[in-house]
Amino acid sequence: MAESEEEDVLVQRVVKDINNAFKRNPNIDEIGLILCPEARYNRSPIVLVENKLGVESWCVKFLLPYVHNKLLLYRQRKQWLDREALVDITCTLLLLNSDFTTAWNVRKELLQCGALNPERDLYLGKLALTKFPKSPETWIHRRWVLQQVLRECSPPSSDRKEQCDSGLRDAAERTLLSEHLHRVLHDEMKVCAAAASRYPSNYNAWSHRIWVLQNMAQGNLKVLHDELSSMREWVSMHVSDHSGFHYRQFLLKALVRELSQSMHHHHAPWPSLGSSSPRSPSPDTQPGHPHHQANGEATAAAPCPSPATPEDQSSVPAMPQLFHQEMELCTDLIQSFPGHETLWCHRRHVFYLWHHWRRDHDHHDGQGCGSESPQLNHTDAGLSSYPHTASPRGVGIDRVDSRNGQAQEGQNAMEVDGVGVPDPRNTKRLKRGPPDPCPPALPSEHGFIARVLEGCRSPEQGCFALAYRKWLDSVIGQ
Amino acid sequence: MGTQVKDVVIKSDAPSALLLDKHADYIAAYGSKKDDYEYTLSEYLRMSGIYWGLTVMDLMGQLTRMNQQEISDFIKSCQHDCGGVSASIGHDPHVLYTLSAVQILSLYDNVNVLDVDKVVEYVRGLQQEDGSFAGDKWGEIDTRFSFCAVATLALLGRLDAINVDKAVEFVLSCMNFDGGFGCRPGSESHAGQIYCCTGFLSIAGQLHQVNADLLGWWLCERQLPSGGLNGRPEKLPDVCYSWWVLASLKIIGRIHWIDKSKLRSFILACQDEETGGFADRPGDMVDPFHTLFGVAGLSLLGEGQIKDVNPVLCMPEDVLERLGLHPDLLS
Numbered sequence: 001m002a003e004s005e006e007e008d009v010l011v012q013r014v015v016k017d018i019n020n021a022f023k024r025n026p027n028i029d030e031i032g033l034i035l036c037p038e039a040r041y042n043r044s045p046i047v048l049v050e051n052k053l054g055v056e057s058w059c060v061k062f063l064l065p066y067v068h069n070k071l072l073l074y075r076q077r078k079q080w081l082d083r084e085a086l087v088d089i090t091c092t093l094l095l096l097n098s099d100f101t102t103a104w105n106v107r108k109e110l111l112q113c114g115a116l117n118p119e120r121d122l123y124l125g126k127l128a129l130t131k132f133p134k135s136p137e138t139w140i141h142r143r144w145v146l147q148q149v150l151r152e153c154s155p156p157s158s159d160r161k162e163q164c165d166s167g168l169r170d171a172a173e174r175t176l177l178s179e180h181l182h183r184v185l186h187d188e189m190k191v192c193a194a195a196a197s198r199y200p201s202n203y204n205a206w207s208h209r210i211w212v213l214q215n216m217a218q219g220n221l222k223v224l225h226d227e228l229s230s231m232r233e234w235v236s237m238h239v240s241d242h243s244g245f246h247y248r249q250f251l252l253k254a255l256v257r258e259l260s261q262s263m264h265h266h267h268a269p270w271p272s273l274g275s276s277s278p279r280s281p282s283p284d285t286q287p288g289h290p291h292h293q294a295n296g297e298a299t300a301a302a303p304c305p306s307p308a309t310p311e312d313q314s315s316v317p318a319m320p321q322l323f324h325q326e327m328e329l330c331t332d333l334i335q336s337f338p339g340h341e342t343l344w345c346h347r348r349h350v351f352y353l354w355h356h357w358r359r360d361h362d363h364h365d366g367q368g369c370g371s372e373s374p375q376l377n378h379t380d381a382g383l384s385s386y387p388h389t390a391s392p393r394g395v396g397i398d399r400v401d402s403r404n405g406q407a408q409e410g411q412n413a414m415e416v417d418g419v420g421v422p423d424p425r426n427t428k429r430l431k432r433g434p435p436d437p438c439p440p441a442l443p444s445e446h447g448f449i450a451r452v453l454e455g456c457r458s459p460e461q462g463c464f465a466l467a468y469r470k471w472l473d474s475v476i477g478q
Numbered sequence: 479m480g481t482q483v484k485d486v487v488i489k490s491d492a493p494s495a496l497l498l499d500k501h502a503d504y505i506a507a508y509g510s511k512k513d514d515y516e517y518t519l520s521e522y523l524r525m526s527g528i529y530w531g532l533t534v535m536d537l538m539g540q541l542t543r544m545n546q547q548e549i550s551d552f553i554k555s556c557q558h559d560c561g562g563v564s565a566s567i568g569h570d571p572h573v574l575y576t577l578s579a580v581q582i583l584s585l586y587d588n589v590n591v592l593d594v595d596k597v598v599e600y601v602r603g604l605q606q607e608d609g610s611f612a613g614d615k616w617g618e619i620d621t622r623f624s625f626c627a628v629a630t631l632a633l634l635g636r637l638d639a640i641n642v643d644k645a646v647e648f649v650l651s652c653m654n655f656d657g658g659f660g661c662r663p664g665s666e667s668h669a670g671q672i673y674c675c676t677g678f679l680s681i682a683g684q685l686h687q688v689n690a691d692l693l694g695w696w697l698c699e700r701q702l703p704s705g706g707l708n709g710r711p712e713k714l715p716d717v718c719y720s721w722w723v724l725a726s727l728k729i730i731g732r733i734h735w736i737d738k739s740k741l742r743s744f745i746l747a748c749q750d751e752e753t754g755g756f757a758d759r760p761g762d763m764v765d766p767f768h769t770l771f772g773v774a775g776l777s778l779l780g781e782g783q784i785k786d787v788n789p790v791l792c793m794p795e796d797v798l799e800r801l802g803l804h805p806d807l808l809s
Contacts, residue, residue, distance in 0.1 A: 064518055064519065068521070076567070102569045105616065242711045467699075
């Protein structure tokens with residue numbers, strides 16, 4: 001197909017205009033299409049106003065096929081393009097069509113040979129996401145770039161052959177690297193948050209956020225807890241955002257894992273990176289953070305930005321408090337915003353996590369962790385305070401009997417918002433803050449459901465409450 | 479004053495009869511204007527687009543209207559030296575389009591257009607130490623790719639090329655407390671991923687590892703008052719979920735847990751009476767993707783005018799019969 005020469009010239013000019021715009025203003029933070037069906041006064045279709053870059057829509061139908069075909073000719077070795085041209089063309093292409101995988105791959109190759117900086121691709125991706133907040137290929141490419149960044153910053157591994165890498169990085173350089181990673185991590189959180197705000201229940205943005213924590217913040221209690229705190233307000237303003245709430249479930253689960261690991265000296269070895277995982281969907285036996293590499297190598301401990309200090313650890317509230325706070329948040333939102341399925345799903349998940357944490361703590365107590373300072377195991381100390389759930393007779397999810405065995409249905413019914421009696425042996429706990437919160441328990445949950453149904457004016461709210469009750473009965477057990 | 483549950487309202491004048499002829503005409507004419515800007519935009523997934531079009535035509539008994547020779551030549555020129563197949567000429571190879579290519583050629587009983595041994599090598603090479611599969615040489619991990627890998631190999635009769643046990647281990651590590659599956663361990667349950675994982679487990683002969691009651695419950699909670707299905711809580715219904723959710727329910731033997739007639743009404747309402755084809759929800763623009771899944775969904779619901787569709791591979795049952803492929807289903 002022969003293109004008119006005029007079109008050729010026009011399009012080449014537009015490509016140049018776009019890239020000059022970036023050179024003129026390195027702070028462009030948003031891109032968009034300007035609905036403009038016809039060219040006017042021979043002006044460039046590229047409009048730069050403050051930090052916003054716009055492309056007038058009339059030129060896109062010439063621009064896209066031209067750059068698209070040009071790139072493919074290059075890929076098929078039918079036409080040579082130098083590095084700078086490749087950078088410009090892929091940039092234009094991806095701003096118009098961010099799911100064009102092959103264009104991202106060309107940039108990967110440019111990155112590998114040093115013609116592109118990882119930061120530029122993170123920046124380009126960030127811009128593309130302002131227009132296409134879900135774009136799967138943009139998120140996928142982002143993860144690859146971050147893996148390159150991590151590799152550059154990671155400690156020397158056994159398959160690095162260069163001598164200069166072997167243990168010669170001094171403390172100062174390590175600190176710089178750690179700070180760099182810290183910035184990268186926080187930038188990622190911001191990019192995810194922006195994309196999540198642009199599109200409701202943005203699965204790709206949130207699963208990316210989880211990936212970042214799994215790969216760049218393993219075991220970092222501070223980061224996990226900071227995320228939990230900072231997301232509170234966001235989810236309260238996005239009560240339908242199932243992915244946002246799932247992120248909190250992920251954080252809680254990760255905190256459970258990390259806090260248990262740090263508390264117990266003698267614990268069952270945690271699954272190492274990339275190893276097999278048990279089949280149970282129980283949260284505590286899920287594998288650690290799988291760290292995948294293209295060639296299958298499991299990395300050694302990946303770099304962790306500002307690893308948690310002992311001070312950090314003690315400033316993170318204990319699990320019962322975290323669960324209590326989460327259930328409280330859930331209760332508030334359910335009452336303030338009746339009829340939101342997401343909130344009830346969240347309740348199921350938090351209750352399930354708490355239920356299994358309690359069960360596993362009872363189990364560990366029974367496995368000779370008695371040498372542990374008792375104040376670290378509240379279930380050991382405060383047995384009389386907390387009603388235990390019965391031996392589960394659910395749908396096969398619960399397989400371990402509670403240590404105390406018998407049910408105490410309704411006997412020690414405690415208000416969700418009530419306060420348990422603190423155990424005098426938990427001195428360390430008392431130092432941290434308010435008395436032990438009362439954990440949610442089956443009787444209190446049934447009480448909550450009854451209250452909701454009683455005051456309920458929304459038919460949907462009633463349905464969700466009943467579904468929750470049914471779920472409690474069949475999945476958790478009477 | 480009640481809350482607005484996220485859903486659509488089906489208008490009284492929405493289509494209620496199945497317009498198969500119109501859909502066949504729509505697909506037959508699709509892409510005939512190859513200079514179209516929209517067509518260029520979607521070239522990065524062209525192989526899958528062809529698979530959607532051909533499969534729905536075959537389900538409607540209209541496959542002969544498509545140009546087999548042109549398509550076979552196209553596929554041949556999309557296989558790369560590494561054995562993988564790309565979405566279109568000049569694009570990079572990926573397991574997604576490798577599967578689509580093998581599915582298309584299976585419809586035509588002509589897989590030898592490709593170098594099959596090289597396809598097998600490509601897929602084998604994507605498996606990681608932990609059993610997961612990358613999508614291509616760049617390494618992205620997703621349970622979708624586990625499905626693509628085993629489906630491709632199953633169609634070629636070469637499932638032995640990979641470590642199935644390890645692959646199963648990885649997929650099971652993506653099972654969540656609600657019985658569903660996400661893209662990676664720790665990810666949110668999502669109907670599309672659930673379809674891929676249950677399909678995977680079916681092919682791998684490991685469906686007993688699924689908690690069918692729990693997952694079935696999560697899946698049937700996807701049905702909204704309009705009759706349509708969504709992919710996750712508080713999302714709008716979408717006709718493609720009539721496939722992901724429905725096929726998953728069929729695979730785990732719980733399809734009777736949803737209201738079939740309400741779903742059927744919803745799917746039919748997504749048709750466009752003027753242009754043919756199905757949209758994601760009533761009144762929206764149609765496309766081949768939603769057209770396939772609307773028709774396939776209706777097939778699973780027992781629509782007489784449509785051929786039986788296999789819920790695991792989303793291909794006509796008679797094609798799989800010819801190949802001797804009978805992936806497990808729970809009852």
